[in-house]
Amino acid sequence: MSLVFDHVTLGQRVLFGSGKAAENLAAEVARLDARKVMVIASESKAAVAAHVARKISVALDYDDVAPHVPIEKAEKARAAASAHGIDLLVCVGGGSTTGLAKAIALTTGLPIIAVPTTYAGSEATNVWGLTEAARKTTGIDDRVLPVTVVYDAELTLSMPADLSVASGLNALAHCVDSMWGPRMDPINQALAAEGIRALNRGLPQVKQDPSGLAGREQALYGAYLAAVAFASAGSGMHHKICHVLGGTWNMPHAQTHATVLPYVLAFNAPEAPDAAARIAAAFGTEDAVEGLNRLRATLDAPKALKDYGFTEDNIAEAVDIILPVIPASNPRQPTRENLAELLRAATAGTTRDR
Amino acid sequence: MSLVFDHVTLGQRVLFGSGKAAENLAAEVARLDARKVMVIASESKAAVAAHVARKISVALDYDDVAPHVPIEKAEKARAAASAHGIDLLVCVGGGSTTGLAKAIALTTGLPIIAVPTTYAGSEATNVWGLTEAARKTTGIDDRVLPVTVVYDAELTLSMPADLSVASGLNALAHCVDSMWGPRMDPINQALAAEGIRALNRGLPQVKQDPSGLAGREQALYGAYLAAVAFASAGSGMHHKICHVLGGTWNMPHAQTHATVLPYVLAFNAPEAPDAAARIAAAFGTEDAVEGLNRLRATLDAPKALKDYGFTEDNIAEAVDIILPVIPASNPRQPTRENLAELLRAATAGTTRDR
Numbered sequence: 014m015s016l017v018f019d020h021v022t023l024g025q026r027v028l029f030g031s032g033k034a035a036e037n038l039a040a041e042v043a044r045l046d047a048r049k050v051m052v053i054a055s056e057s058k059a060a061v062a063a064h065v066a067r068k069i070s071v072a073l074d075y076d077d078v079a080p081h082v083p084i085e086k087a088e089k090a091r092a093a094a095s096a097h098g099i100d101l102l103v104c105v106g107g108g109s110t111t112g113l114a115k116a117i118a119l120t121t122g123l124p125i126i127a128v129p130t131t132y133a134g135s136e137a138t139n140v141w142g143l144t145e146a147a148r149k150t151t152g153i154d155d156r157v158l159p160v161t162v163v164y165d166a167e168l169t170l171s172m173p174a175d176l177s178v179a180s181g182l183n184a185l186a187h188c189v190d191s192m193w194g195p196r197m198d199p200i201n202q203a204l205a206a207e208g209i210r211a212l213n214r215g216l217p218q219v220k221q222d223p224s225g226l227a228g229r230e231q232a233l234y235g236a237y238l239a240a241v242a243f244a245s246a247g248s249g250m251h252h253k254i255c256h257v258l259g260g261t262w263n264m265p266h267a268q269t270h271a272t273v274l275p276y277v278l279a280f281n282a283p284e285a286p287d288a289a290a291r292i293a294a295a296f297g298t299e300d301a302v303e304g305l306n307r308l309r310a311t312l313d314a315p316k317a318l319k320d321y322g323f324t325e326d327n328i329a330e331a332v333d334i335i336l337p338v339i340p341a342s343n344p345r346q347p348t349r350e351n352l353a354e355l356l357r358a359a360t361a362g363t364t365r366d367r
Numbered sequence: 368m369s370l371v372f373d374h375v376t377l378g379q380r381v382l383f384g385s386g387k388a389a390e391n392l393a394a395e396v397a398r399l400d401a402r403k404v405m406v407i408a409s410e411s412k413a414a415v416a417a418h419v420a421r422k423i424s425v426a427l428d429y430d431d432v433a434p435h436v437p438i439e440k441a442e443k444a445r446a447a448a449s450a451h452g453i454d455l456l457v458c459v460g461g462g463s464t465t466g467l468a469k470a471i472a473l474t475t476g477l478p479i480i481a482v483p484t485t486y487a488g489s490e491a492t493n494v495w496g497l498t499e500a501a502r503k504t505t506g507i508d509d510r511v512l513p514v515t516v517v518y519d520a521e522l523t524l525s526m527p528a529d530l531s532v533a534s535g536l537n538a539l540a541h542c543v544d545s546m547w548g549p550r551m552d553p554i555n556q557a558l559a560a561e562g563i564r565a566l567n568r569g570l571p572q573v574k575q576d577p578s579g580l581a582g583r584e585q586a587l588y589g590a591y592l593a594a595v596a597f598a599s600a601g602s603g604m605h606h607k608i609c610h611v612l613g614g615t616w617n618m619p620h621a622q623t624h625a626t627v628l629p630y631v632l633a634f635n636a637p638e639a640p641d642a643a644a645r646i647a648a649a650f651g652t653e654d655a656v657e658g659l660n661r662l663r664a665t666l667d668a669p670k671a672l673k674d675y676g677f678t679e680d681n682i683a684e685a686v687d688i689i690l691p692v693i694p695a696s697n698p699r700q701p702t703r704e705n706l707a708e709l710l711r712a713a714t715a716g717t718t719r720d721r
Contacts, residue, residue, distance in 0.1 A: 016584040017384040017521075024378025027554075030371040166370075168410035200381075201563065230370040234553065292647050352702065 014363040018198035021245065023139055026161040031226050034128055034165035039068035040105065041124045041126050041161045047101035051075055051094055053114050054105040058130065061168060063103040065128050067165065075096045081144040087116035094121060095288045101126065104159075105168075108133035115141040117155035127159040130168040132180040132232065132242025134187070135235030164237065166229040172303065174223035177232065178312050180268035181216045185209060186251055186270045189245035189278055189305070192288035193248045194246030205242035209295035214302070222331055250347070251277040253338045254356075257331060262323055263303065268315040275305050276359040280351070285344035317362025330355045372552035375599065377493055380515040383588065384579050387484055387540045388519035388671030392457065393422035394481050395515045401455035405429055405448055406458040409469050410486065415522060416459040419482055433462045433496040441470035448475060455480065459522075462487035466600075469495040469511035476501065480514040484522040486534040488541070488594025491516065516592065520583035528577035531586065532666050533621035535570045538590040539563060540605055540624045541597035543632055543659070546642035548600030549694045556645055559596035563649035567658070572666045604701070605631040607692045608710075611685060617675055621671040629659050630713040634705070639698035662716065671716025682710045 028037040042050060049072040054062035054075045064073075077092060078087050094102070094117050102115035105191040112135060114125045118140050127136035138157040142151040151249045169177070191197060191205040212235035219230025248256075255275055258264040279302045282289035289301040296304025308314075315321070332352045355362075382391040396404060401425040407447050408416035410430045429447060431603045448456070448471050459470035459482040466489060468479045473495050481490035493512040496505040523531070543582075545551060545559040566589035572582025600611075608627055612618040631657045636643035643655040650658025664667075669675070688707045712715075 015385060016588060017387070018381075019383070022376060022379050023383070025376050027372075027376070027551075029373070029375045031369060033371070133618075150602070198383075199565075200558075203557055203561035204554075207553065226369070233368060238554075298568075329487045 016199070018200075019196075020198045020200045022200070023137075023155070023158055023241075027157060027164065027237065028161065029164040031230060034065045034163050034168060035068045037163045038065060038126060038128065039163075039333055041163065042069045042099070042101065043206050044102075045101060045124060045160070046257065047096055047124075049073075049097060049099045050101045050103055051089045051099040052103045052105065053078065053090070053110055055110055058106045058110070061130065061171075065105050065163075065165075065168070067101065067222070070354075072099060075217065078106070078110050078113050081149055082109065082116050082142055084114040084207040085112065087143055089116050091120055094123065097170070099123060103128065105130065105187045107131035108135045110178050111135040111159075112142055114159075116143055117156055122156050122197055125157070125159040126161045126163060128163045128165070128168070129173060129233075132169075132177070132236030134184065134236055134243075137240040138244035139238050140244060156276075156332040162237070164233055166226050166233050169229050169233055169361055170224060170226075174220055177219050177223070178314075179215055180269065181219065181232045181236065182223050182309075182312070182314060183267055183349050184232075184239035185212045185216075185308075186255075186274050187239035188212070188235070189274060189292060190249035190251040191239075192248035192249070192292065193281060193285060193340075193344050195342045196247040197220040197246045197249070197342060201242045201246040202288060204238050205246070206291040207243060208235045208238030209292060210236065213296050213308050215234045216308065248340070250281065250339050250343045252254050253340070257334045257338070258323065259332060262327060262330070264318070264321050264323060267323050269318070270316045270322075272316060272318055272362070273359050276308065276355050278305055281344050283345070288344070318356075318360040318364070323360055325357065325360060328353050328360065329357055369555070373550075373552065374552045374701055375489075376554070377509070377512055377595075379491065379512060381591065382515065382517040383584075384678040385520045385584060388419045388517050390523060391484075391517045391519075392419060392480060392482065395517065396423045398458075398488050399455060399478060399514070401478075403427075403451060403453045404455045404457055405451065405453040406445070406457045406459065407464055408433065409464055412460045415484065415525075416584045417516075419459050419519075419522070420457065423457075424452060426701070431466050432460065432467050435503055436463065436466040437615050438497050438499040439575070440467065440499055444473050445474055448477065450598050450716045454476060457482065457615055459484065461485035462489045463613065464542070465489040465513075466496055468475070468513075470497055472511045473508055475509050476523070477618050479511070479513040480515045480517060482517045482519070482522070483524060483587075486523075486590030488538065488590055488597075491591050492598035493501055494598060504510040505718055506649045515607060518587055520580050520587050523583050523587055524580075526556065526580060528574055531573050531577070531583075532668075533565050535573065535586045536625045536628075536663075536666070536668060537591065537621055538586075539566045539570075539662075540591035540609075541593035541645060542566070542589075543628060544603035545593075545596035545600035545606040546603070546646065547635060547639060547694075547696055547698050548597070548603040549696045551600045551603070551696060555596045555600040556642060558592050559600070560645040562589045562592030565592065565644060567601075567650050567662050574666055576663045602694070604635065604693050604697045611673070612677065615685070615688060618672070618675050618677055618682060618691065623672070625663070625668045625669060626672055626716070627713050629656055629663065630709050632656050634709050635698050637699070642698070672710075672714040675718070677714055679711065680713060682714065685710055
């Protein structure tokens with residue numbers, strides 16, 4: 014088969030080290046020769062942000078952060094940055110905090126150093142989002158890509174183990190779905206496989222020893238790769254299904270993703286032998302689905318959509334909505350019949366090991 | 368073990384497709400809104416360059432290219448670019464041609480689109496080189512990184528199969544040595560493993576069917592990844608040894624690399640189980656050295672340093688020179704004894720399968 018792809022690699026520095034956030038941040042502020050730094054963190058992260066920023070001079074501490082970046086919050090933050098002559102944005106937190114920094118960068122062009130405290134992954138992408146009148150707009154602009162990401166697994170220790178595992182499984186779904194997303198290419202696949210490898214190592218350790226750093230490091234590293242691969246490859250079949258289930262039946266996000274993933278993998282694997290082999294190798298198993306199910310068993314992951322309110326009766330309608338949105342890049346042709354079969358199995362929680 | 372690394376990802380577009388160079392180049396020229404394009408290619412590549420540039424308007428065709436970028440050639444090319452009001456450099460060729468484009472970009476900041484016709488890999492790095500009074504200076508500057516690389520395996524068909532294989536094995540050595548280079552990190556390792564995977568697929572096909580595109584595509588893709596990983600990780604033990612053998616005993620470059628590589632891999636593998644497992648998986652074998660030797664046998668690669676003029680008598684002196692330059696990052700501690708043993712085996716061509 015002929016090798017044809019377009020791949021855009023986003024240029025970014027990644028400084029990774031537990032307990033090194035303050036030191037790495039200070040080195041980057043010096044390298045960028047920044048004089049007026051705005052540190053963005055939600056109120057609940059104020060102490061963490063102060064700890065991370067203890068080796069730099071801060072011109073403005075900013076905590077008016079809200080989920081989904083309401084446009085009024087963005088405009089207020091832009092005005093604050095302008096009023097203080099800010100020349101560098103530092104965001105310490107999860108997706109909402111990084112999102113606010115991106116909203117400022119979008120109109121001002123100010124550079125961002127991101128210091129993530131979750132597995133959200135926004136720090137590794139050039140995607141921004143803004144919410145106006147309850148409607149979210151997203152876009153792509155290289156100005157919002159943080160120039161540097163400072164990863165410090167100590168900052169993720171405050172995430173409860175169950176939330177970490179759920180969020181890690183979400184990152185895993187990004188990796189797996191990158192294998193057949195609309196802009197999938199072998200570079201994305203290699204990075205996604207490395208993400209699976211790291212999450213497969215890290216998440217069981219996070220569950221077993223939530224206060225240990227080793228698992229947290231692997232999970233954080235895997236979440237970063239998941240974001241890189243998924244932003245490049247785009248949403249595949251898995252995310253299209255979960256989006257419909259979430260949007261139409263209000264199914265819980267993390268549980269839906271964790272439940273549906275092995276069924277999509279089992280569905281596609283026979284028609285995507287190369288992707289399946291990459292996934293299996295990343296899990297260290299002979300078979301991709303076996304590897305995923307082994308990890309899910311270790312993590313005691315959600316098993317059946319029926320446990321979250323989805324029923325057999327919903328399947329026909331779900332198939333109607335899902336069928337037209339499956340990307341053309343999907344390795345196996347979806348039909349009413351095979352999609353219904355997939356959803357029946359996921360609803361019942363029938364194990365599909367191979 | 369704690370995960371600590373600094374990784375700089377260089378931002379670049381890669382457009383990969385056989386027979387698509389002219390189309391991809393034209394799309395990029397339009398995207399960059401370039402009006403005055405300078406096309407750089409050696410005389411021997413004039414027809415190829417004309418073919419690749421047939422869909423764009425060319426302000427200046429430039430062919431005064433020489434190996435190692437002599438400073439006089441660089442200055443002349445810079446003056447030509449300036450005289451013609453050039454706003455985009457397009458280089459079609461191997462390392463020397465890309466090198467000249469980089470020399471122009473270094474002082475002018477002009478963007479480069481690289482269209483490689485070999486496996487040199489310079490197009491994927493921010494490394495420049497200039498030669499003045501027979502002395503080569505190299506440096507790193509993001510301005511010399513091509514904004515876009517257009518890969519078209521059809522352009523590599525004119526490389527003879529034996530040269531392609533030798534050059535591909537050189538790329539393979541870059542991948543393997545990236546596993547323990549001084550700036551090695553898991554991202555470099557993942558990209559290097561993907562490079563090994565592609566070269567292991569492609570090179571036997573190039574040898575068997577030199578006019579076929581499938582093998583050429585995989586080899587070209589692998590060579591790109593080798594350059595990305597190696598530029599980031601830096602020279603490891605393998606390259607230090609080969610550099611000494613080449614510099615002191617004038618050993619032929621490609622043959623030395625192809626011969627020494629399995630001995631370095633066998634030397635390090637037991638102390639670098641993670642790297643060894645990545646390499647083995649990339650070869651699709653249980654054991655890394657076994658995978659490499661299987662590929663070398665298929666390619667009928669050079670086997671023993673004694674075939675290229677190196678003798679047992681040279682070993683003691685070689686050890687003296689090599690020992691101090693092995694990077695501290697090397698997973699196994701080199702000693703006079705184990706280095707001498709490695710060189711004895713490589714000189715004799717003793718197979719070290721495991």
